[in-house]
Amino acid sequence: MKTLKISEAVVRRLPVYLRHLIELKQREVLTVSSQDLGQKLDLNPAQIRKDLAYFGDFGRKGIGYDVSYLIQQIRHILKLDQIINVGLVGAGKLGHALCNYTVYLKDNMKIVAVFDAMESKIGTDINNLKVQPMSEMITTVRNQHIRIGIITVPAAEAQYVAEQFVEAGVEAILNFAPVILKVPSHVRVHTADFTTDLFSLAYYLTDQGKEVPVQ
């Protein structure tokens, strides 16, 4: 049997669908068409149907998608129906902001431990978590079954932190430091970079709808 790997682009769109579906549910919308989703999210409806069809047959012709059912299915595909513990290294402003931010999540993904190398930060409180020294990181990651690591340290320290996370056994890393991390291929890394968002916005400032000749 031939098989097909699902691209990262598809996987990255699922949380976007999920976020919008949750908003629809809060407004007590029961069903939604791929046309409506597409219009709202600035995506081609055919693309949305294709993305979702990788995972199952969720929509009904002429009716669309049942909002609650699709939320439940996407949460399952993304494994948000499991408890996923997250650890964060770097108790600076961004680390604080991320801890605050994820408190709002109703999901089972939670930052359960925060680490920092700086003496002055160790023992301080972030959302009821005591900042731990780096020397405790590997033990804590293993004891608390932390599966995702978040890196919010300066660029120069990020590679070292990533290596510690890998040694501790995390399966995935979300990296906010502006460097490309070198990790073994079994560890998944996503880079979160504000400059990517800002810089791509700049493109639209004076050339929105810029057109080039078809070759």
Place this chain on the structure above:
Amino acid sequence: MKTLKISEAVVRRLPVYLRHLIELKQREVLTVSSQDLGQKLDLNPAQIRKDLAYFGDFGRKGIGYDVSYLIQQIRHILKLDQIINVGLVGAGKLGHALCNYTVYLKDNMKIVAVFDAMESKIGTDINNLKVQPMSEMITTVRNQHIRIGIITVPAAEAQYVAEQFVEAGVEAILNFAPVILKVPSHVRVHTADFTTDLFSLAYYLTDQGKEVPVQ
């Protein structure tokens, strides 16, 4: 003459190319092939060649891309060779982190004003910027020629802030609040959402390389 709109996906990849090219330049690499770029960035080399070809004929067969020249060209395409002033509303932890973060940028894109609605924050200092009250926002945006607005306020306040930005005349908004903003079509909005990154990582935790039958 037929024309073609360049997709947001292409535009969003340009800063990723740029970041990697700058890293190569720092390591004194002079030329790079689309194969090398593709391997590093986990993208198909043909995709990279196609993306760049929208904007010009930058590569040479058998040699690849001149790193310095391509940096200069991408900076020009993204308009990073212009001065672009940015305003931020929401002087919380995330707002602080973003101001600190962009200080490191060598580019002409700069946060030049910070606003907050909370009495206790007004007048405090963030990276040598005094936090201003919301009542000054429209005047300051116009006087300082602020073209991009960043929103780091709680979800419930984000739509109001977006409307103020629009009234003041910004052309683009980077929204960190977990809501979908309603703005006129001439204003470009990108949503930055940590949960999108985190949730899409979760997908890879136990099913990395998940395979489904080709239909």
